Amino acid sequence: MTLAELRVGQKAVIEALQGSDSVTQRLMEMGLLKGETVELLGIAPLGDPLEVRLGSYRLSLRKAEASRVLVTTLRD
Amino acid sequence: MQNLTAKSGSASAVKEVVIALVGNPNTGKTTLFNALSGLRQRVGNYPGVTVERKVGRFQWGGVSFQLIDLPGTYSLTPRSPDEMVAVDVLLGLQPGEKRPDVILSIADASNLERNLYLTTQLMEVGIPVVLALNMTDLAEAQGRIYDPAKLQERLGIPVVALQAHRGIGLDALRNVLAQTSSPPRAGVHFPEIVEREAQQLAAYLREGLGSARGRETLDPSSARFLALRLFFDQNGYTEKALRNRLGEDLAGMLREARARLDAAGYPVPATEAQLRYAWIKDRLRDCYSEAPRPARDWTDTLDRILTHRVWGMAIFLIIMFLVFQAIFTGAQPLMEGIILAQSFVADFVRNSLPPGPLRGLISDGIIEGVGSVLVFLPQIVILFGFIAILEDCGYMARAAYLMDKIMARCGLSGKSFIPLLSCFACAIPGIMATRVIEDRRDRLATILVAPLMSCSARLPVYVLMTSAFIPTDTWLGPWLPGLVLFCMYLIGLIVAPLVAWLLKRSLLRGETPIFLMELPAYKWPSPGMVVYRMYDRGKAFVVRAGTIILATMIVVWALLYFPVEGTDETGAPINFDLRLAELETTQAELEDQLQDLQTVGDLSLEAAQKMALLEEKVHAIQDEAAHLQGSWKRQSILGRMGRAVEPAVVSLGWDWRIAMAVLASFPAREVVVGTLGVIYDAGSDVDETSPSLQAQLKAARWGPDSPLAGEPVFTVATALSLMVFFALCCQCASTLAVIRRETNSWLWPLFTFAYMTGLAYVGALVVFQTAKLLGC
The missing domain is CATH 3.40.50.300 (P-loop containing nucleotide triphosphate hydrolases)
Structure with a gap:
């Protein structure tokens, strides 16, 4: 599944990022890398973008970009 | 060292x-x-x-x-x-x-x-x-x-x-x-093959750029840095910039090098991010100790409320309302103070200099110009006070988060929301506020549509036209003028997103910028920072946009002042400035006499008759002055320009006098009201609610040369056409000056002026012709 499909409050581990263009490059620069843990903190009231916890900070990105991030959910 | x-x-x-x-x-x-x-x-x-x-x-x-x-x-x-x-x-x-x-x-x-x-x-x-x-x-x-x-x-x-x-x-x-004097000892270690490729490319760059530049060669570390950027940034700007200097070979070389890296198991761009983050993690491992964490993170709690579906939106709307209210009405007293001070200084100059071009230049050109620069300061300073607070405490990013979906529809992002909202008060601080948008194309698109938002300077034009010409006796009763006013505000709200959407698909086309925004932890805003931002932006405006605004004001003043010699109604030559000064002196003398009589308090019939006579004389002089001013401005260079463009604007329902007033309002939209007052002989001291101005406009008739000779100039259709024109045009030198400053180019202000004037013309044409067909 992708980061865009997580439920609010769910945690997941990043498996891979799709694409090799500058969009993917920017996602990686911000720390969205294989093996990192992400948590979906919220979805904006109008349905987009998302608020994600990544390491020690909060990142907001749109579903279009989040769907490039393949994840496996964590149970806890 | x-x-x-x-x-x-x-x-x-x-x-x-x-x-x-x-x-x-x-x-x-x-x-x-x-x-x-x-x-x-x-x-x-x-x-x-x-x-x-x-x-x-x-x-x-x-x-x-x-x-x-x-x-x-x-x-x-x-x-x-x-x-x-x-x-x-x-x-x-x-x-x-x-x-x-x-x-x-x-x-x-x-x-x-x-x-x-x-x-x-x-x-x-x-x-x-x-x-x-x-x-x-x-x-x-x-x-x-x-x-x-x-x-x-x-x-x-x-x-x-x-x-x-x-x-x-x-x-x-x-x-x-x-x-500190020595470069870092070490850094991220790239695999052998990456280093080898980088060294080869760096050598090529040093040779190519060294000879092309004709001076010192690129030093080895700069060349290696550029080489890494060329490998890792596919379609990046480094490649574009260097391809111009080194030729098209570069693209082929990079493609081959990337293929070799990929084959060796180091794909682009993932390799760079993975290596850097791995290095960072490794270095940080034993550099910190854990401190006790508070059970509850303030930012989490606040975010749950501030980005909540209901509460978050409600709080957002309240904050936006407060910001808007503060720039719209909070700045009013300060702005009025500046205008008052300006007229005080201008009066002082008028009274202490002899009439002539110098007096006119100083009092009506320079002082008016300085005043019209300073008058924007309260709004700029207040808006930047709010922006600094919202940004410093971390809320700005949340506002962009909440509004992103709406703005994304026209190709912008949530970061454009607050700048555009501010434009409803005034486009100047709004355009300056676009600095919060990092993406260059998004920022440009926002700047270019910002002046379409109905700012407060349009209000006098709307008020004058609606109160004079929009009937209140239709089936909509007293609601019609309000409805018309509302529609004028709606025009900007509909047109701006369309233009933004078009721009993002044409002139500002390019890779869709991605919305990746950090949501920083909430903190108390620092007062020093807030004050600094207000000071910094205020100064930037006055110093760097002020000069352009001032220059425009002086040019328009000159176009309205010269030629100062013309002919009066009988065809006799006259110097308007001197004659008006004489009238002013006579009027002052008469008013003094009147004052004296009133102070004495003589209640006799004779005294009353004398006073009535004096009052009559004062009125006669005022009328003459209003007529003189009218014919002076009608005969000025700008008046002639108005006549020259009349054929182009007849289809908008305008005569040459309206055309002239629109031309004169290039420095600022609201100037059109005062100019209409002068050229329709209502005098120069009118505002949009003056009954005398409204009466004069209603009485205005087409000239004898026109096929419409004798018909009223102003109809509902003309009023609507003029309002729509002002809703869409960019008659605001200050906006153009700020666009020039913020984009660091003359191209964008010229483009904005051209496209908005075009839109305004077409809009006014369509509205006038439709309204005429409907019999308005």
């Missing part, structure tokens, strides 16, 4: 260490910049781009420092000319700019891993790097206490712990800056 370069030759040679300040957004970079350089700052623009060039100076330990503030960024991966500036400055390739001696890399300690990504890139530039570890208090509150000494040892660069907003650690930082 072998690295310090002395200005050679002169006996008074001053050593100046150039420091480049670089960091992620939200790291307290501006706070540190101000703390180090105080208010000794100079703001300018880098040529050809929209990036502000900000330089501060300070002295420490007998050394002079020059501090260059580079735009906040998450990486040195240029994707536009604007982002290339930072790279060019750091490599010493920026024309006219000395290469920095030291890079000051500021990082947010509460999120150090991601902040160090940029630092690892800076460490490869080839000049000394100092790490300012800022917000250590916040990191501690979140559970991490860093050991700066250990960090320094592990990273291989000097590290200073800071709390810039409290001024803690600044002296230590200044000492380190004065002593």
Whole structure:
């Protein structure tokens, strides 16, 4: 599944990022890398973008970009 | 300090260490910049781009420092000319700019891993790097206490712990800056094959660029840095910029090199991010200890409310309403004060100088011009006060988060919302506020549509036209004028998104910028920072846009003043300025006599008759003055221009006098009301609610040469056409001056003026012709 499909409050581990263009490059620069843990903190009231916890900070990105991030959910 | 370069030759040679300040957004970079350089700052623009060039100076330990503030960024991966500036400055390739001696890399300690990504890139530039570890208090509150000494040892660069907003650690930082002279010992280690490819490409670059530039060759570390950027940034700006200089071979070379890297198991772009983050994690491992974490994170709690579906939106709307109300009405008393002071000074000049071009230039050109610059200051300062508070406390990012979906529909992002909202009060502060938008194309699109929002300067035009010409006796009763006014505001709201959408698909087409935004932890805004932002933006406006506005005002004044000699109603030659001055003196004398009579309090019939006679004379003089002013302005250069364009505007329902008033309102839309007053002989002291002006407009008839001769000029259709024109046009020299300043180019203000005037013309044409068909 992708980061865009997580439920609010769910945690997941990043498996891979799709694409090799500058969009993917920017996602990686911000720390969205294989093996990192992400948590979906919220979805904006109008349905987009998302608020994600990544390491020690909060990142907001749109579903279009989040769907490039393949994840496996964590149970806890 | 072998690295310090002395200005050679002169006996008074001053050593100046150039420091480049670089960091992620939200790291307290501006706070540190101000703390180090105080208010000794100079703001300018880098040529050809929209990036502000900000330089501060300070002295420490007998050394002079020059501090260059580079735009906040998450990486040195240029994707536009604007982002290339930072790279060019750091490599010493920026024309006219000395290469920095030291890079000051500021990082947010509460999120150090991601902040160090940029630092690892800076460490490869080839000049000394100092790490300012800022917000250590916040990191501690979140559970991490860093050991700066250990960090320094592990990273291989000097590290200073800071709390810039409290001024803690600044002296230590200044000492380190004065002593640092050697480039970083080590950095991220790239695999053998990457290094080999980079060395080959670097050699090619040094040869190609060295000969092309005809002066000193690129130093090895700069060449290696550029080579890495060329490998890793597919379709990046570095490649575009260098392809122009090195030829098309470069693209083929890069494609082959990337294929070789990929074959060796190092795909682009993943390799770079993975290697850097792996290095950072490894270095940080034993540099901190865990601190007790509070059970509850304030930011989590606040975010749950402030981004809530119901409460979050409600609070957002309340905050936006407050901001808007403050610029719209809060600035009013200050603006009125400025206008009052301006007319006081202008009167003083009028009374102390003899009539003539000089008096006119000073009182109606320069003082009016200065006043019209200063009058924007309250709105700018208030808006930037709010923006500074919202940004400093972390709410600005939430506002963009909440509004992104709406703005995304027309190709913009949530960051455009507050600038555009501010434009309903005034486009000037709104356009200046677009600096919060990092993406260049998004920012340009926002700037270009900003003047379409119905600002407060349009209101006088709307009010004059609706109250004089929109009937209240239809089946809609008293609601019709209000409805018309509402529609005028709606025009901007409908047209602006359409234009933005079109621009993003035509002129400003390009890769869709992605919306990736950090949501910083909430904190109390620092009052010093808020005051600084208000001062800084106010000054930037007055100094850099003010001159253009002033010049425009003087030009329009001259077009209305000359020729000062013309003919009166009987065809006799007359000097309008002198004749008006005479009338003014006579009127003042008569009014004095009247005053005297009133003070005496003589109640006799004779005295009453005398007073009535005097009053009559005063009225007669006022009428004559109004007529004289009217014919002066009608015979002026601008009046002739109005006649010249009449054929083009007849289809909008305008006669040449309306055309002239519209031309005269180029400096500012609201000027049209006063100009209509003068050329329709209602005198110069009218405003949009004056009954005399409304009566004169209703009485105006088409001239004898027109096929409509004798018909009223102003009908409902004409009024609507004029309102729609003003809703869409860019008759505002100040807006154009600010666009010039913010885009650092004349192209964009010219484009804005042209497209908006075109839109306004077509809009007015359609509305007038439709209304006429409907019999209005």
